Amino acid sequence: MTTTDETRAPRPAGRPRSAKAEKAIIEATLDLISESVSLSELSIEAVAARAGVGKTTIYRRWSSKEDLVVDALAVLKSPLPPLAGRSVREDLITCLEIMRREASDTRSRCVMNIAMNEAERHPRLVERILRATVRPRQEAMRALLQRGVETGELRADLDLPIAMAMVVGTVMWYVKTAGSGEAGADSETLTERLVDHILAGLVPR
Amino acid sequence: MTTTDETRAPRPAGRPRSAKAEKAIIEATLDLISESVSLSELSIEAVAARAGVGKTTIYRRWSSKEDLVVDALAVLKSPLPPLAGRSVREDLITCLEIMRREASDTRSRCVMNIAMNEAERHPRLVERILRATVRPRQEAMRALLQRGVETGELRADLDLPIAMAMVVGTVMWYVKTAGSGEAGADSETLTERLVDHILAGLVPR
DNA sequence: TCGTTGCGAAACTTTGCCGTATCGAAAACG
DNA sequence: CGTTTTCGATACGGCAAAGTTTCGCAACGA
Numbered sequence: 001m002t003t004t005d006e007t008r009a010p011r012p013a014g015r016p017r018s019a020k021a022e023k024a025i026i027e028a029t030l031d032l033i034s035e036s037v038s039l040s041e042l043s044i045e046a047v048a049a050r051a052g053v054g055k056t057t058i059y060r061r062w063s064s065k066e067d068l069v070v071d072a073l074a075v076l077k078s079p080l081p082p083l084a085g086r087s088v089r090e091d092l093i094t095c096l097e098i099m100r101r102e103a104s105d106t107r108s109r110c111v112m113n114i115a116m117n118e119a120e121r122h123p124r125l126v127e128r129i130l131r132a133t134v135r136p137r138q139e140a141m142r143a144l145l146q147r148g149v150e151t152g153e154l155r156a157d158l159d160l161p162i163a164m165a166m167v168v169g170t171v172m173w174y175v176k177t178a179g180s181g182e183a184g185a186d187s188e189t190l191t192e193r194l195v196d197h198i199l200a201g202l203v204p205r
Numbered sequence: 206m207t208t209t210d211e212t213r214a215p216r217p218a219g220r221p222r223s224a225k226a227e228k229a230i231i232e233a234t235l236d237l238i239s240e241s242v243s244l245s246e247l248s249i250e251a252v253a254a255r256a257g258v259g260k261t262t263i264y265r266r267w268s269s270k271e272d273l274v275v276d277a278l279a280v281l282k283s284p285l286p287p288l289a290g291r292s293v294r295e296d297l298i299t300c301l302e303i304m305r306r307e308a309s310d311t312r313s314r315c316v317m318n319i320a321m322n323e324a325e326r327h328p329r330l331v332e333r334i335l336r337a338t339v340r341p342r343q344e345a346m347r348a349l350l351q352r353g354v355e356t357g358e359l360r361a362d363l364d365l366p367i368a369m370a371m372v373v374g375t376v377m378w379y380v381k382t383a384g385s386g387e388a389g390a391d392s393e394t395l396t397e398r399l400v401d402h403i404l405a406g407l408v409p410r
Numbered sequence: 411t412c413g414t415t416g417c418g419a420a421a422c423t424t425t426g427c428c429g430t431a432t433c434g435a436a437a438a439c440g
Numbered sequence: 441c442g443t444t445t446t447c448g449a450t451a452c453g454g455c456a457a458a459g460t461t462t463c464g465c466a467a468c469g470a
Contacts, residue, residue, distance in 0.1 A: 014415025015467040021417080037322050038242035043457060054418040059459075116381065117242050117318075138382075162402045165379035166371065173374025176321065177343075178366050197367045200360075201406025219445025220437040226447080248427060259448040264429070 017061070024051040025058055029072040034106040039069065039118055066125050073111055077133060078102070080140055088148035089199060095141065096171050097191045103175040141167065145202075154202050166198055222266075229256040230263055234277040239311040244274065244323055244330075271330050278316055282338060283307070285345055293353035294404060300346065301376050302396045308380040346372065350407075359407050371403055 028050035032042055042065065048055045062068040081098050083091040102108040114122075115129045145163050148154035154163075171194060233255035237247055247270065253260045267273040286303050288296040307313040319327075320334045350368050353359035359368075376399060 012415075013413080013469065015417075017416065018467095037244075037326065038246065040246060041243065044459085045457060048418095052418090054420090055459080056419090056461090057417065060416075113322075117322075121242065159398060159402060161383050162375070162379065162399060165382065166375045166402060168382075169374035169376070169378025170367070170371045171374070173377060174367060174370035177370060177373075193364060194367060197364060197371060197406055199406070201402055201404070217445080218439060218443075220439095220447075222446065223437095249429090250427060253448095257448085259450090260429085261431090261449090262447070265446080 018057075021051070021053050021057055022061065025053055025061075025068075026072045026075055027051070028053075029068055030075065030107050030110075033069065033072065033114075034110045039065070039114065039122060042069070044068075066122060069114075070125060070128060073114075073129065076108055076111055078108075080136055083140070083144065088144065088151075088153045089195060091144050092167065092195045092199065093191055095144070096167070096195055099168070099171050100175060100191055100194075103172060138164070148202075152204070155204050158202060163202055166201070170194060170198055223262075226256070226258050226262055227266065230258055230266075230273075231277050231280055232256070233258075234273055235280065235312050235315075238274065238277065238319075239315045244270070244319065244327060247274070249273075271327060274319075275330060275333060278319075278334065281313055281316055283313075285341055288345070288349065293349065293356075293358045294400060296349050297372065297400045297404065298396055300349070301372070301400055304373070304376050305380060305396055305399075308377055343369070353407075357409070360409050363407060368407055371406070375399060375403055 025047060028047045029042070032046055032050060033039070036042055044055060044058055044065065047053075047068070048058055058068070062071070078098075081094055083094060085091065103112075111129060111133060115126055115134055119126045141164055142160060145154060145158065145160060145167075149156060149158050174194065230252060233252045234247070237251055237255060238244070241247055249260060249263055249270065252258075252273070253263055263273070267276065283303075286299055288299060290296065308317075316334060316338060320331055320339055324331045346369055347365060350359060350363065350365060350372075354361060354363050379399065
């Protein structure tokens with residue numbers, strides 16, 4: 001083919017693509033997603049304007065809005081937290097503190113919003129989110145509770161699906177309703193109080 | 206003014222407005238709202254097409270999309286359930302069974318979706334929903350738990366906001382995740398099992 | 411220096427919905 | 441009968457955004 005047999009480095013000729021522009025596009029996309037209710041409200045034009053970039057630069061990199069959103073959301077992926085494993089209570093506090101913080105963060109929240117609301121319109125995108133983010137956390141939570149049952153820290157007759165809903169649902173709903181109304185005054189002990197209220201129903205009598 | 210002094214019955218001349226068309230418009234609006242993620246996706250044209258009605262017929266009755274949505278959602282309002290008041294457990298089962306049923310119904314669910322997601326874009330509409338539907342139920346739930354504390358059925362040191370989040374959040378999250386996956390097989394006892402798991406953490410030790 | 415590719419800006423066509431107007435038919439009244 | 445109003449249908453101008461193309465300039469390798 002060419003004079004040199006470069007398989008590893010195709011050495012594209014011409015001006016290289018600007019990493020700065022790409023970064024700005026991703027950031028603008030995340031901003032606009034978290035400001036909008038649904039993905040259909042996200043317009044490429046708005047992304048270009050917010051990023052200070054030509055539309056061409058976006059279309060050259062991503063062929064569809066969905067592809068752009070996938071790459072943008074990938075930036076947000078925080079790894080599963082390491083769990084000390086010393087006690088169910090301690091691990092629950094760790095998990096719920098992270099959940100609470102993420103549920104309060106505009107950008108992190110939009111991942112769950114998309115996963116919950118756009119399943120019919122963007123099934124492949126939602127499936128990717130479920131596979132990469134939601135289900136691993138669900139599984140970690142399930143394992144955490146399961147282990148608690150085995151060690152005797154939790155009731156032997158625990159209904160796992162219900163217990164998981166209790167843990168996650170309580171935190172999500174509390175953040176959404178009580179919100180950040182009472183500011184950060186007692187937010188340090190909030191997670192502990194949540195865990196203790198929830199655990200009270202899950203430990204053996 | 207006219208020959209007869211009719212104040213009560215203005216007797217509008219001409220062809221009366223079709224109640225059937227109005228019904229069809231409301232129904233089409235509810236259908237389309239529950240199919241869409243956000244209110245901005247609801248188009249008058251789509252409502253007219255779905256209802257088999259001319260756009261004129263809609264604009265003649267409602268001056269804005271928001272007005273139409275308000276009238277449409279009003280159809281869904283189910284009254285607050287009467288609570289027997291014999292025990293916290295019994296009343297909780299009553300409430301949660303209704304919540305579970307409504308959270309599983311596409312049309313009822315969209316009321317909460319709007320209330321949770323459209324606050325910034327349609328503040329007046331959301332405020333109406335909060336006033337008419339959400340807050341009365343919140344208050345009923347608060348009173349129910351408060352009464353339980355006073356009668357000694359619930360722990361004296363109960364954190365009411367957290368307890369409310371536990372009750373509502375658990376049901377909402379369970380329906381959303383477990384969903385209607387296991388069909389209606391054990392759905393008869395599901396509400397009871399939910400209540401008993403939640404209550405275990407709220408009753409005195 | 412030259413060829414190639416990326417860049418931002420702008421113009422372009424297409425699409426979808428808005429809100430209004432117009433039309434002939436239909437349904438009430440006197 | 442006529443009058444009045446609503447009906448469904450259709451067409452209109454206007455707007456916003458989509459996605460494409462063109463343009464002149466910038467940045468790289470050869």
